[in-house]
Amino acid sequence: MKAFWSDCGQGPASDTPVELDLVQAKNTWSDASGVKGNFFGLIDTQGRTIQFYFTEDIPDHFEDARHLEIVLLDIPVQGKRGSYSKQVSIGEVHGLIALAFSVGVDHSSFPGLSFSSW
Template sequence: MKAFWNDCGEGPIYDSSVDLSQAQVNLIWSDEIRGVEGNFLGLTDDRGNTIQFYFSAGIPDEVEDASHLKIVLVDFPVKEKRGSYSKQVTIGEVLGLIAIVFDVGASHQSFNDLSFGAW
Protein backbone atom coordinates (compact mmCIF):
# COMPACT_ATOMS: atom_id res chain seq x y z
CA MET A 1 0.00 0.00 0.00
CA LYS A 2 1.32 3.45 -0.89
CA ALA A 3 1.06 6.03 1.89
CA PHE A 4 1.40 9.79 2.07
CA TRP A 5 0.68 12.14 4.95
CA ASN A 6 0.96 15.57 6.43
CA ASP A 7 1.85 16.26 10.03
CA CYS A 8 2.08 20.04 10.34
CA GLY A 9 3.95 20.27 7.02
CA GLU A 10 6.04 17.11 7.42
CA GLY A 11 5.64 13.84 5.53
CA PRO A 12 5.71 12.61 1.94
CA ILE A 13 3.23 14.18 -0.48
CA TYR A 14 1.00 12.13 -2.80
CA ASP A 15 3.52 12.19 -5.67
CA SER A 16 6.22 10.87 -3.33
CA SER A 17 4.13 8.27 -1.48
CA VAL A 18 5.97 5.32 0.04
CA ASP A 19 5.21 1.59 0.21
CA LEU A 20 4.32 0.60 3.77
CA SER A 21 2.90 -2.39 5.60
CA GLN A 22 -0.27 -2.18 7.67
CA ALA A 23 1.80 -2.18 10.87
CA GLN A 24 3.88 0.74 9.60
CA VAL A 25 0.76 2.69 8.58
CA ASN A 26 -0.80 2.05 12.00
CA LEU A 27 2.32 3.44 13.70
CA ILE A 28 2.33 6.54 11.52
CA TRP A 29 -1.34 7.19 12.30
CA SER A 30 -0.94 6.51 16.04
CA ASP A 31 2.51 7.93 16.74
CA GLU A 32 3.48 10.41 14.03
CA ILE A 33 0.38 12.26 12.88
CA ARG A 34 -0.78 14.65 15.57
CA GLY A 35 -4.47 15.40 16.03
CA VAL A 36 -4.22 18.88 14.57
CA GLU A 37 -6.76 20.27 12.11
CA GLY A 38 -5.45 19.78 8.57
CA ASN A 39 -3.17 16.83 9.29
CA PHE A 40 -3.95 13.70 7.29
CA LEU A 41 -2.95 10.22 6.21
CA GLY A 42 -3.63 8.93 2.70
CA LEU A 43 -3.43 5.41 1.29
CA THR A 44 -3.47 4.36 -2.35
CA ASP A 45 -4.08 0.73 -3.29
CA ASP A 46 -2.64 -1.13 -6.28
CA ARG A 47 -5.73 -0.24 -8.38
CA GLY A 48 -5.16 3.49 -7.90
CA ASN A 49 -7.99 4.01 -5.38
CA THR A 50 -7.22 6.49 -2.60
CA ILE A 51 -8.60 6.98 0.90
CA GLN A 52 -7.65 9.88 3.14
CA PHE A 53 -8.09 10.33 6.88
CA TYR A 54 -8.21 14.08 7.51
CA PHE A 55 -8.44 15.84 10.88
CA SER A 56 -11.34 18.25 10.35
CA ALA A 57 -10.73 19.68 13.85
CA GLY A 58 -7.95 19.46 16.39
CA ILE A 59 -7.91 17.47 19.60
CA PRO A 60 -8.45 19.86 22.53
CA ASP A 61 -5.47 20.05 24.91
CA GLU A 62 -7.52 18.95 27.91
CA VAL A 63 -8.66 15.66 26.32
CA GLU A 64 -6.64 12.64 27.45
CA ASP A 65 -8.41 9.92 25.44
CA ALA A 66 -9.58 11.32 22.12
CA SER A 67 -10.76 8.04 20.60
CA HIS A 68 -14.43 9.08 20.95
CA LEU A 69 -14.04 12.39 19.08
CA LYS A 70 -15.74 12.38 15.68
CA ILE A 71 -13.23 14.72 14.04
CA VAL A 72 -11.77 12.61 11.23
CA LEU A 73 -13.11 13.00 7.71
CA VAL A 74 -12.74 9.78 5.70
CA ASP A 75 -12.47 10.88 2.08
CA PHE A 76 -12.40 8.89 -1.17
CA PRO A 77 -11.50 11.27 -4.01
CA VAL A 78 -12.89 10.21 -7.41
CA LYS A 79 -11.27 12.35 -10.11
CA GLU A 80 -13.57 11.06 -12.86
CA LYS A 81 -16.60 12.33 -10.96
CA ARG A 82 -14.85 15.53 -9.84
CA GLY A 83 -15.72 14.92 -6.21
CA SER A 84 -15.33 12.69 -3.17
CA TYR A 85 -17.29 10.16 -1.19
CA SER A 86 -16.85 10.86 2.50
CA LYS A 87 -18.09 10.62 6.09
CA GLN A 88 -17.02 11.74 9.56
CA VAL A 89 -15.71 9.08 11.94
CA THR A 90 -14.19 8.95 15.40
CA ILE A 91 -10.44 8.80 15.89
CA GLY A 92 -10.94 5.36 17.42
CA GLU A 93 -12.48 4.00 14.21
CA VAL A 94 -9.52 4.82 11.98
CA LEU A 95 -7.30 1.80 12.72
CA GLY A 96 -10.22 -0.53 11.93
CA LEU A 97 -10.80 1.29 8.64
CA ILE A 98 -7.11 1.01 7.79
CA ALA A 99 -7.36 -2.77 8.37
CA ILE A 100 -10.30 -2.93 5.95
CA VAL A 101 -8.35 -0.98 3.33
CA PHE A 102 -5.46 -3.43 3.60
CA ASP A 103 -7.94 -6.31 3.29
CA VAL A 104 -10.23 -5.17 0.44
CA GLY A 105 -8.62 -2.03 -1.01
CA ALA A 106 -9.44 1.68 -0.95
CA SER A 107 -12.51 1.73 -3.18
CA HIS A 108 -15.42 3.75 -1.82
CA GLN A 109 -17.67 0.90 -2.94
CA SER A 110 -16.38 -1.24 -0.04
CA PHE A 111 -17.59 1.21 2.62
CA ASN A 112 -21.04 2.20 3.93
CA ASP A 113 -22.79 5.45 4.78
CA LEU A 114 -20.79 7.68 2.47
CA SER A 115 -22.10 10.84 0.88
CA PHE A 116 -20.86 12.38 -2.35
CA GLY A 117 -19.73 15.97 -2.65
CA ALA A 118 -18.55 17.70 -5.81
CA TRP A 119 -15.33 19.70 -5.66
Protein backbone atom coordinates (compact mmCIF):
# COMPACT_ATOMS: atom_id res chain seq x y z
CA MET A 1 0.00 0.00 0.00
CA LYS A 2 1.25 3.51 -0.69
CA ALA A 3 1.13 6.20 1.99
CA PHE A 4 1.35 9.94 2.34
CA TRP A 5 1.19 12.14 5.41
CA SER A 6 1.86 15.47 6.98
CA ASP A 7 3.33 15.60 10.46
CA CYS A 8 3.70 19.32 11.13
CA GLY A 9 4.46 19.85 7.43
CA GLN A 10 6.84 16.88 7.09
CA GLY A 11 6.13 13.79 5.01
CA PRO A 12 5.51 12.66 1.43
CA ALA A 13 2.70 14.36 -0.50
CA SER A 14 -0.27 12.47 -1.95
CA ASP A 15 1.18 12.83 -5.46
CA THR A 16 4.46 11.21 -4.34
CA PRO A 17 3.38 8.50 -1.88
CA VAL A 18 5.78 5.90 -0.52
CA GLU A 19 5.30 2.15 -0.28
CA LEU A 20 4.67 0.93 3.29
CA ASP A 21 3.72 -2.42 4.76
CA LEU A 22 1.16 -2.75 7.55
CA VAL A 23 3.67 -2.47 10.40
CA GLN A 24 5.33 0.58 8.85
CA ALA A 25 1.93 2.22 8.31
CA LYS A 26 0.88 1.66 11.92
CA ASN A 27 4.25 2.93 13.17
CA THR A 28 4.05 6.03 10.98
CA TRP A 29 0.60 6.79 12.40
CA SER A 30 1.74 6.12 15.98
CA ASP A 31 4.85 8.28 15.63
CA ALA A 32 2.92 11.27 14.26
CA SER A 33 2.20 14.32 16.38
CA GLY A 34 -1.42 14.62 17.47
CA VAL A 35 -1.77 18.14 16.13
CA LYS A 36 -4.80 19.59 14.39
CA GLY A 37 -4.23 19.44 10.64
CA ASN A 38 -1.80 16.51 10.67
CA PHE A 39 -2.93 13.57 8.53
CA PHE A 40 -2.02 10.11 7.31
CA GLY A 41 -3.35 8.60 4.10
CA LEU A 42 -3.21 5.29 2.28
CA ILE A 43 -3.74 4.54 -1.41
CA ASP A 44 -4.68 0.98 -2.33
CA THR A 45 -3.80 -0.89 -5.53
CA GLN A 46 -6.99 0.36 -7.20
CA GLY A 47 -6.08 3.99 -6.52
CA ARG A 48 -8.66 4.48 -3.73
CA THR A 49 -7.64 6.68 -0.81
CA ILE A 50 -8.39 6.65 2.91
CA GLN A 51 -7.22 9.52 5.12
CA PHE A 52 -7.03 10.07 8.85
CA TYR A 53 -7.03 13.75 9.79
CA PHE A 54 -6.62 15.27 13.26
CA THR A 55 -9.51 17.70 13.72
CA GLU A 56 -8.17 18.88 17.10
CA ASP A 57 -4.90 18.81 19.02
CA ILE A 58 -4.36 16.14 21.64
CA PRO A 59 -4.50 18.09 24.92
CA ASP A 60 -1.18 18.14 26.78
CA HIS A 61 -2.66 16.80 30.03
CA PHE A 62 -3.68 13.40 28.56
CA GLU A 63 -1.34 10.48 29.15
CA ASP A 64 -3.62 8.15 27.18
CA ALA A 65 -5.62 9.85 24.45
CA ARG A 66 -6.80 6.72 22.61
CA HIS A 67 -10.43 7.40 23.56
CA LEU A 68 -10.52 10.91 22.07
CA GLU A 69 -12.68 11.10 18.92
CA ILE A 70 -10.60 13.77 17.22
CA VAL A 71 -9.71 11.97 13.98
CA LEU A 72 -11.73 12.30 10.78
CA LEU A 73 -11.72 9.13 8.69
CA ASP A 74 -12.25 10.29 5.11
CA ILE A 75 -12.62 8.26 1.90
CA PRO A 76 -12.88 10.66 -1.05
CA VAL A 77 -14.69 9.41 -4.16
CA GLN A 78 -13.88 11.61 -7.14
CA GLY A 79 -16.58 10.03 -9.33
CA LYS A 80 -19.28 10.95 -6.81
CA ARG A 81 -17.73 14.34 -6.05
CA GLY A 82 -17.78 13.72 -2.33
CA SER A 83 -16.42 11.72 0.59
CA TYR A 84 -17.52 8.98 2.92
CA SER A 85 -16.44 9.95 6.41
CA LYS A 86 -16.94 9.75 10.16
CA GLN A 87 -15.24 10.92 13.32
CA VAL A 88 -13.25 8.16 15.05
CA SER A 89 -11.11 7.84 18.14
CA ILE A 90 -7.34 7.85 17.99
CA GLY A 91 -7.33 4.28 19.27
CA GLU A 92 -9.52 3.03 16.42
CA VAL A 93 -7.10 4.08 13.69
CA HIS A 94 -4.73 1.09 13.94
CA GLY A 95 -7.65 -1.28 13.34
CA LEU A 96 -8.89 0.84 10.44
CA ILE A 97 -5.43 0.84 8.87
CA ALA A 98 -5.33 -2.96 9.23
CA LEU A 99 -8.79 -3.21 7.64
CA ALA A 100 -7.64 -1.11 4.67
CA PHE A 101 -4.65 -3.41 4.20
CA SER A 102 -6.91 -6.45 4.46
CA VAL A 103 -9.80 -5.49 2.15
CA GLY A 104 -8.59 -2.36 0.37
CA VAL A 105 -10.19 1.04 0.58
CA ASP A 106 -13.78 0.08 -0.16
CA HIS A 107 -16.07 2.46 1.72
CA SER A 108 -18.66 -0.30 2.19
CA SER A 109 -16.14 -2.20 4.36
CA PHE A 110 -15.97 0.66 6.88
CA PRO A 111 -19.20 0.78 8.93
CA GLY A 112 -20.93 3.98 9.98
CA LEU A 113 -19.70 6.29 7.23
CA SER A 114 -21.81 9.15 5.93
CA PHE A 115 -21.55 10.61 2.45
CA SER A 116 -21.07 14.36 1.97
CA SER A 117 -20.83 16.14 -1.37
CA TRP A 118 -18.02 18.60 -1.94
